[in-house]
Amino acid sequence: MFAEIPESLHHDVAAYALGVLDPEDIQGFELHLASCERCKIELDEFGELPGLLDEVKSASQRVRP
Amino acid sequence: MWLVRRQLDTRFERLDPDDDPDRDDRLIRELYQEFGGPLLRQVRQTTGNDLQWAEDVVQETLLRAWRNAAKLTWERGLLWAWLLTVSRRIVIDGRRRRSVRPREVEPPEADSIAVPDAADRTLAAIVVADALRGLSPDHREVIEQTYLRDRTVSEAAEILGIPPGTVKSRLYYAMRALRGVLKERGVAS
Incomplete structure (x- = not known):
């Protein structure tokens, strides 16, 4: 029996890449990540977005302390 | 910076599997050399330029990377993504510990994405x-x-x-x- 991995589990990669996944979900996702090529590729692809979003964030923090 | 990271990755792949007794020392030194600076710059943006706090976060992040060395995938880009994720987590946890008051729901704002100041437009x-x-x-x-x-x-x-x-x-x-x-x-x- 091969259970189909629910599509929603792959979606956690975005929250994980941004560091906003809830602590209790992190381990479960990392277990999935270890064997999921798709999520590894997407984690890599999302990797530079936090840094880019920080450009906007630090600008908005300066405007609204 | 991202391009530099990609070039470094091949070196980290080679660091992984062997039983070299100096491996731990070398790994943590390499982590600091290669990621310490860029990571500090990233972290400082989230600590409100609190340098001391940022340095602590970087140290903790690299220590966690070192502790997890055996199970981390030292692939192109993934290590950097991992370090960013872990450092963000540490900053958020630290901010929670620092805040005395429970967090309140902020009033919704029409647009919280500010237009960057002319002075620091990038x-x-x-x-x-x-x-x-x-x-x-x-x-x-x-x-x-x-x-x-x-x-x-x-x-x-x-x-x-x-x-x-x-x-x-x-x-x-x-x-x-x-x-x-x-x-x-x-x-x-």
Whole structure:
């Protein structure tokens, strides 16, 4: 029996890449990540977005302390 | 910076498997050399330029990387993504410990994505702010309510009044859309 991995589990990669996944979900996702090529590729692809979003964030923090 | 990272990766792949007794020393030294500076610059943006705190976060992050060396995938880009994720987590946890008052729900703002000041306009900031504005309202909102406001998925879910699973899926499609736009405009690879 091969259970189909629910599509929603792959979606956690975005929250994980941004560091906003809830602590209790992190381990479960990392277990999935270890064997999921798709999520590894997407984690890599999302990797530079936090840094880019920080450009906007630090600008908005300066405007609204 | 990202390009530099990609060039370094081959070296880290070679660090992984052997039983070299000096491996631990070498690994942590290499981690500091290669990632210490860039990571500090990233972390400082989230600690409000509190340098001491940022340095502590970088140290803790690299220590965790070292402790997890055996099970981390030292692949191109993944290590950097991992370090960013872990350092963000440490900053958020630290901020929680520091805040005396429980967090309050902030009043909704029409637009919390500020237009960068003329003085510190960087091309990336302008392009990213513009790309965010071009996303669908749902996508923009979910990025704002999580990453840009330092909230976890479940915190954002509560504020938005939608299930955490929906936040995660929305965030996923939002990030894909954002990356697509940024790639098109040449600021993401």
